[in-house]
Amino acid sequence: MDYTIKGCDIIVHEPDLDLDDTLDCGQAFRWRKTESDHFCTYTGSFVNDRLTVSQVRKGEFIFHNTTEADFLSKWYGYFDFDTDYSELKRCFSEDETLSKACSFAGGIRLLRQDSWECLISFIISQNNNIPRIKGIIDRLCCNYGDNFPTAEQLAQETPDSLGYLRSGFRAKYLCDGAYRVHSGSTDLTAIAEAPIEKARASLKAIKGVGPKVAECVLLYGMHRVEAFPIDVWIKRVLAEYYPDGFPDYIRDNAGIAQQYLFHYIRNLKD
């Protein structure tokens, strides 16, 4: 990755990034594609930070209205620019199915998201579809001026007061998560550094957090790349292509591989 400053924008060159692949693959829910220009442009947020980013052509991007300081302190890390995805994909491509998945959506990067935002987002995601997940998170953030609520703010709510979200049975889970994080009984910072099994158990102490949601929080919100969320789509991949188990040499980066496979199998069925 390299970047140059051009007026109020940052121009980024990174062959292993594609905005559609990365921002619309089900790992983050607050990015919207804007149709206002001839570029592929997304506007979105990460906790309380907003960004408009365009893909000019393959591998070239404009981070609009962004200072170098903001770019380096926020977005460089968020887009995981420190990681060499070419090397990862080279490793993955020794496997036939993963090779196809990487060719299909080679521009996926694992976003380094916020753990609290991820926890709430993926509690909402359970037994739900992506358009509706986006809608619920939209209504939530809209209630706080397009910012993601803090645990303190959300801890003041009740399942009834969250009725405007139309999140159904998940509202009580959101309240429990907010209460635990705000009270300190769940320490997301400590969990992020804990041994993986201990981290899983701590997350699953939250009501509404089971194996799948815990893996998502670990992977997307804590960048624990060995975490491997198994949803209905990945179950199909495992049954269809890996009846004898997932390749062992991928284990340390299984979560990133999972990201390519998820996107691949979902779009294969169209």
Next chain:
DNA sequence: CGCCAGGACGCCC
């Protein structure tokens, strides 16, 4: 209308 969704819980055995 019915089926499904980036599942988890409670209960049963």
Next chain:
DNA sequence: GGGCGTCATGGC
């Protein structure tokens, strides 16, 4: 420990 009904809501 595994199997199954239930849980809101709305996309398709």
